[in-house]
Amino acid sequence: MHNETDDAVVPGHRHAYDAEQYWETRYREAEQLWSGNPNPVLVDVAARLEPGTALDLGCGDGSDAIWLAGRGWQVTSADISATALARAADRAATAGVGGAVDWQRHDLTRTLPDGRFDLVSAQFLHSPVAFPRETVLRSAAEHxxxxxxxLVVGHLELPPWADHHGPEHDPELYLPTPEEVLADLDLPAAQWRTERADVVARQVRGPEGQPGTTTDSIVALVRVG
Known part of the structure; x- marks a missing residue:
């Protein structure tokens, strides 16, 4: 439930907060929670597509939306955190693309923005708070x-420093393989073509600047029917 490139989600106690409280607290406690760069797999995939309409789920600080808007996409971005959305809107305005992004607050477990889109992006849609990821992604496919x-990109493993968070480390955080993502989506084969279902290693830096490697799961599907 976040947008990221350098940091992995820090697992926590899944039932300690509701989702809105958890993410509002995280964004209010840090002036910049993520790297501020667009996610590299999104950049790679979207650069090959004709700009159209895009839906950015769990948009965080808006880096993906701003990158897309700068390349001619009309973007709808959704996040549960009002603080994140306000920061993202400010960044988009500064970048000169504010008019190309519609920022909407949604608890994705309950609602998604209306409409259908040429690109639906779910980047690192994980949460330490209880979160029915599979259900949300199936709903996303309908859009x-x-x-x-x-496009669904997620952690397949957490970076080495994640284990250093002691009692906040949550071994139940769902980090599915590409095959598990496809199985969770359970989309009709006659209506979808799998473009990518692979795993990539990525260099990252931790909260204290320490280098590390993490592995991501990538699934890209095209709706053909």
Missing amino acids: VAPGGTL
């Missing part, structure tokens, strides 16, 4: 327009 792309 992909014919010919559009569903």
Whole structure:
């Protein structure tokens, strides 16, 4: 439930907070929670597509949306945190693309923005708070327009320093393989074409600047029917 490139989500006690309280607290406690860069897999995939309409789920600080808008996309971005959305809107305005992004507050477990989109992006949609990820992703698939792309990128493992958070480390955090993501989506084979289902290693830096490597799961599907 976040947008990230350098930091992995810090696991926590899944039932200690409701989702809105958890993410509002995290954003209010840090002036910058993520790297401020667009996610590299999104950049790679979207750069090959004709700009159209995009839905950015769990948009965080808006880095992906701002990158897309700067390349001609009309973007709808959703997040549960009002603080994150306000910061993202300010960043978009500063970048000169504020008019190309519609920022909407949604608890994705309850609602998603209306409409169908040429690209639906779910980047690192994990949460230490109880979160029905599979259900949300199936709902997201319903918002992909014919010919559009569903892109799901997630952690397959956490970086080495994640274990140093002691009692906040949550071994139950769901980090599915590409095959498990496809199985969770359970989309009709006649209506979807799998473009990517692979694993990539990525260099990251921890909260104290320490280098490390983490592994991500990538699934990209095109709606053909």
